[in-house]
Amino acid sequence: MADQLKGKRVAALVTDGFEQDELLQPRKALEDAGAKVDIVSQKAGTVRGWKHTEWGDEVKVDATLDRANASDFDALLLPGGVMNPDRLRMDPKAVQFVKQFFDAGKTIAVICHGPWTLVEAGVVNGVTMTSWPSLKTDLINAGANWVDQEVVVDRGIVSSRKPDDIPAFNKKMIEEFAEGRHGGHGTREMAGSHA
Numbered sequence: 309m310a311d312q313l314k315g316k317r318v319a320a321l322v323t324d325g326f327e328q329d330e331l332l333q334p335r336k337a338l339e340d341a342g343a344k345v346d347i348v349s350q351k352a353g354t355v356r357g358w359k360h361t362e363w364g365d366e367v368k369v370d371a372t373l374d375r376a377n378a379s380d381f382d383a384l385l386l387p388g389g390v391m392n393p394d395r396l397r398m399d400p401k402a403v404q405f406v407k408q409f410f411d412a413g414k415t416i417a418v419i420c421h422g423p424w425t426l427v428e429a430g431v432v433n434g435v436t437m438t439s440w441p442s443l444k445t446d447l448i449n450a451g452a453n454w455v456d457q458e459v460v461v462d463r464g465i466v467s468s469r470k471p472d473d474i475p476a477f478n479k480k481m482i483e484e485f486a487e488g489r490h491g492g493h494g495t496r497e498m499a500g501s502h503a
Contacts, residue, residue, distance in 0.1 A: 312486050314342035319371075319381040319409075321348050321402060321425070325391025328357030328364040329471045330419050334385055337478040343485065345385070346370040350399055358389045373401040378408035383485045388420025388440060397428035407431060413489040417466040417481040419473070423447060426465075436460055437467040464489070 318338055322331055335345045349355050349369045357364035378384075384406065386393070396402040407429040409416055418426060423439045424446065426432050433451030438460045447454045459468045459476040466484050468477035 310340065310342060312341045312482060313338060316343040316382045316485060317380065318343050318345045318383045318385055318485065319348045319376065319378070319405075320345055320385040320387065321396065321405060322355055322367075322387055323349050323351070323392055323395045323402075324356050325358050325389050325395065326355065326387045327389035327392070327420055327471065328359045329474065330387035330389065330422075331357065331367065331385075332365075333471075333474050334387070334417065334419075334478055334481060337482060338385070338485070341482050341486075343382075346376075346381070348373060348376045348405070350396075350402065358391065373399070373405055376405065378405055378412065378414070381409070381414070382488070383415040383417070384409040385481070386416065386418040386422035386425055388418075388422040390421050393421045393424040397424045403428045413464065415464045415466070415484045415488070417477065417484070419468045419477055420470055423452075423467065427452075435465055436462040437465060438469050439467060440469055 338345050347367055347370045350373055352372050354366040354368055356366050406425050410431040420440045423443055427446055427450045436453040438455055438457050444454045458473045459480045461480055466480045
């Protein structure tokens with residue numbers, strides 16, 4: 309549906325080394341559904357993607373973490389790539405930005421290595437989710453219930469494993485972003501408890 313997300317504003321948090329397909333394909337799906345997607349990063353200008361085994365395209369940054377405010381957005385997209393979330397989880401501003409979305413009950417879509425930033429924000433305890441297989445132990449150690457599935461939704465967090473999962477990821481992400489909030493600070497609803 310072309311207007312399913314009309315009026316919704318989504319932050320896509322990335323830095324250099326994001327997996328290109330995991331940003332560009334979900335961004336296109338969100339925009340096709342009517343959302344406005346802002347690229348948020350640590351630096352102004354552009355960030356460069358990673359395409360499988362080599363550097364990919366540059367993407368224009370719409371807002372830096374110094375100026376971006378989670379309260380201005382309805383939802384958050386966290387693409388993977390190994391370098392991207394590894395760099396973001398070492399940046400206190402990026403971690404705090406992610407935590408603000410979680411604490412406000414805003415929907416978060418995360419794929420591949422993206423959950424590293426959620427682990428660093430301390431928000432995965434008790435959440436059922438998936439990721440790239442190498443993050444399984446990190447997520448379990450942080451209290452998540454890790455499962456090996458194409459796409460998982462729990463309390464407004466949509467997660468997928470890899471680029472091959474993007475079609476299912478996009479479909480669930482749009483459904484959840486359209487649905488909206490999942491509770492406020494510390495009160496995210498349990499899966500299946502909302503209408």
